[in-house]
Amino acid sequence: METRVRRIFDELENPLDAVVLLNGTEPQVDKTFFYATGMHGGIFEGCAAVLRPDGTLSVLSSQLEADIARSQDVPVEVFTGKEEKAKALERLLKGVRTLGINGNELTYAGYRQVVEANPDAEVHDVSQAIVKARQVKDAAEVEMIREACRIAVEAFEELLPSLEVGRTESEVAAELNYLMQTKGASGPAFSPIVASGPNAALPHHATADRRLREGDLLLIDFGARYRGYASDVTRTMVFGKPDEKQRRMYDVVLEAQQAAMDVMKPGADGKAIYELARDVIDGTEFKGRFIHGLGHTIGLAVHDGAGMGSLPGTTLEEGMAMTVEPGIYLVDYGGVRIEDDVLVTADGIEVLTPATREFLEL
Ligand code: GLY
Ligand code: MN
Ligand code: MN
Numbered sequence: 001m002e003t004r005v006r007r008i009f010d011e012l013e014n015p016l017d018a019v020v021l022l023n024g025t026e027p028q029v030d031k032t033f034f035y036a037t038g039m040h041g042g043i044f045e046g047c048a049a050v051l052r053p054d055g056t057l058s059v060l061s062s063q064l065e066a067d068i069a070r071s072q073d074v075p076v077e078v079f080t081g082k083e084e085k086a087k088a089l090e091r092l093l094k095g096v097r098t099l100g101i102n103g104n105e106l107t108y109a110g111y112r113q114v115v116e117a118n119p120d121a122e123v124h125d126v127s128q129a130i131v132k133a134r135q136v137k138d139a140a141e142v143e144m145i146r147e148a149c150r151i152a153v154e155a156f157e158e159l160l161p162s163l164e165v166g167r168t169e170s171e172v173a174a175e176l177n178y179l180m181q182t183k184g185a186s187g188p189a190f191s192p193i194v195a196s197g198p199n200a201a202l203p204h205h206a207t208a209d210r211r212l213r214e215g216d217l218l219l220i221d222f223g224a225r226y227r228g229y230a231s232d233v234t235r236t237m238v239f240g241k242p243d244e245k246q247r248r249m250y251d252v253v254l255e256a257q258q259a260a261m262d263v264m265k266p267g268a269d270g271k272a273i274y275e276l277a278r279d280v281i282d283g284t285e286f287k288g289r290f291i292h293g294l295g296h297t298i299g300l301a302v303h304d305g306a307g308m309g310s311l312p313g314t315t316l317e318e319g320m321a322m323t324v325e326p327g328i329y330l331v332d333y334g335g336v337r338i339e340d341d342v343l344v345t346a347d348g349i350e351v352l353t354p355a356t357r358e359f360l361e362l
Helices: 002-010 031-037 063-070 082-092 108-117 127-135 139-162 169-182 197-201 244-263 270-282
Strands: 018-022 048-051 057-062 076-079 098-101 122-125 193-196 217-222 224-226 233-238 321-324 327-330 334-337 340-344 349-351
Touching: 002 031, 002 048, 002 127, 018 031, 018 108, 031 048, 031 057, 031 127, 048 082, 057 063, 057 082, 063 076, 076 082, 082 108, 098 108, 139 169, 139 217, 139 224, 139 233, 139 321, 139 340, 169 193, 169 217, 193 197, 197 217, 197 327, 197 334, 217 334, 233 244, 233 334, 244 270, 244 321, 244 327, 244 334, 244 340
Parallel strands: 018 098, 057 076, 098 122
Antiparallel strands: 018 048, 048 057, 193 217, 217 233, 321 340, 327 334, 340 349
């Protein structure tokens, strides 16, 4: 994992002696710990990694996960309790005068442990450098994301025959999770959003017990997790024949998504791509009803740090994995979102989620 550790140091504005990543208990486990160490197969609660500018690293593992940690390609020290952990951390940080922490993920309790391990070190938040380092995926990461996407698409295709009027949103979510796990996912990347009828107007609807009805729009936003990596896909369908408004909503969203995909390539500006897609929607009777960003990087996190939206700052680079997800949301009526995951290639994009984008009639 030397290259990944070096990438983090390369992104720093000022050189530092070390960076420490310290996990709390689930869900306060820093995904960068997995990125930098390449470790998998455990939860690694309470574990730590100390990274150095020469690309080397040391891992501190609790006894609980020592066997998993030792089976991997990293140097591991094992601690049995709080005191031993504090001493080991003190030893690893000895002589470090400038120390980076991941302010996006480190808990306050974790921060106290770091400061107590080396009270003399000058502590810097390096979360932005970490975000940048993680934006462009290496070949191993692309393979994991590709697999997470394959699983999601295949699960969705197998789910389709079971989508019937009368079932609840929660039943659909459970079935989808089951299918993804039987196809190799360790679990869902996030709780699926199954939003039916008027609920589809809420981009982050909390899936519940509403039963699917004839005439409903049905929006399903879901993803698989594979070896820590996430996919993130949305498809919108209709029960029965779509009426004119539903059909028009779908066609406009699809056109916006395609317009964005057509211009995505290295060097393209995320904000400009968002504006292009937004303008497709704003040029119709649905003006103002695209109410979120166009896309975000995916990786170990579903929202992996960069995005295409109204804020500037993202320039596409080869190796980024991004969602492209325009939508139209009409309060008390319903919504349409189409979301695919793409990999930015040398001269464009590769779609990683080739599920049909036809407006499916159930
Ligand atoms: N599933 C959340 C999102 O699409 O960003
Ligand atoms: Mn999504
Ligand atoms: Mn998304």
